[in-house]
Amino acid sequence: SGSSLEALAAASSLTLRSYSSIDFYGNATIGTRGADGSFGLGKLEFDAASLNGATGAHVTIAAGEVLFTNGSGATAPGLGGSGGTLVVNAETITLGTGAKSVDGFGRVALEADKAILGRGAGTIDFGSANLAFAAPLLSAESGAAQDWTTTGAFQLTGTSSAAAVDTLGARLSITAASIVQGGRIDLAAGSLSLRATSGEKLVQVAEALV
Numbered sequence: 001s002g003s004s005l006e007a008l009a010a011a012s013s014l015t016l017r018s019y020s021s022i023d024f025y026g027n028a029t030i031g032t033r034g035a036d037g038s039f040g041l042g043k044l045e046f047d048a049a050s051l052n053g054a055t056g057a058h059v060t061i062a063a064g065e066v067l068f069t070n071g072s073g074a075t076a077p078g079l080g081g082s083g084g085t086l087v088v089n090a091e092t093i094t095l096g097t098g099a100k101s102v103d104g105f106g107r108v109a110l111e112a113d114k115a116i117l118g119r120g121a122g123t124i125d126f127g128s129a130n131l132a133f134a135a136p137l138l139s140a141e142s143g144a145a146q147d148w149t150t151t152g153a154f155q156l157t158g159t160s161s162a163a164a165v166d167t168l169g170a171r172l173s174i175t176a177a178s179i180v181q182g183g184r185i186d187l188a189a190g191s192l193s194l195r196a197t198s199g200e201k202l203v204q205v206a207e208a209l210v
Contacts, residue, residue: 013043014063021050021076024057024084024104031062033089037113039064044090049076053084053104066090069122070098078103078127086129087111093135094119095146101125106152107132115139115165118146118172126150131176134158139186140170149175151197160184 016022031041044063049070053059066088081104091113097120102108109132110116116133118140130152136159140146144167154176160183170190179196 012041014041015045015047017045017071018048018076019072019074020048021052021078022046022048023052023054023079024059025054025079027058029060029062033062039090043067045069047071049074049099050078050101050103051086052076052079052102053081053086054079055081055083055104057081057084057104059084059086059105061086061088061090063090065092065094067094067096067119068100068124069096069119070100073098075099076101080104082106085109092117095122095124095148096120097122099123099125101127102129103127105129110134112136117141117165118144118148118170121145123147124149126152128152131155132157133183135183136160137165137184137186138172139165139167140172140190141165142168142170144170144172146171147173147175151177153178153180155180156183156185158183 041063043065045067047069084105085107086105087109089111092115093110093112094117108129112135115137116135128151131154133156168189170187173193175195177198179194
């Protein structure tokens with residue numbers, strides 16, 4: 001319930017774990033951010049096969065660090081929803097290990113003050129969502145092998161003000177109907193694949209270091 005989520009948001013660190021999916025059947029807000037930019041919730045981890053939204057669900061998540069992983073290796077179906085939005089606001093957003101999916105959202109916005117990172121070996125299928133990633137840095141930790149896909153559009157924006165991370169030998173693959181790369185991607189001594197299935201790929205004033 002909404003009141004339960006508000007109570008949980010007062011914790012300094014929170015893990016929401018499911019051996020199938022974490023489902024949102026209506027509008028939900030997890031975590032808060034003050035006028036001074038501070039987060040009420042220090043770290044939030046979603047450990048599940050899928051984050052699902054029912055039709056029209058609008059979900060907002062705010063924490064200092066947000067991690068999405070699937071530690072159990074389980075699989076889970078979606079709810080069949082559509083048209084919702086998922087907005088994640090954090091200092092650092094990490095897409096971690098395991099096969100994961102995000103279903104039921106027409107738009108997914110990941111907004112990080114410092115970086116959006118890949119960690120370990122993992123995949124994430126965003127369904128048909130349009131992806132709006134905003135961060136000073138998009139990267140992956142050393143040895144990571146990450147594949148992120150959507151049949152919608154992908155856009156990366158952000159100014160290159162963040163320090164580089166330890167990213168030797170990482171691999172990152174992003175597949176979308178169209179790709180607009182207007183930010184900074186840093187994969188030193190690594191591998192980067194940006195694949196636009198509609199053939200529309202635009203690299204604006206940006207950095208891609210591999």
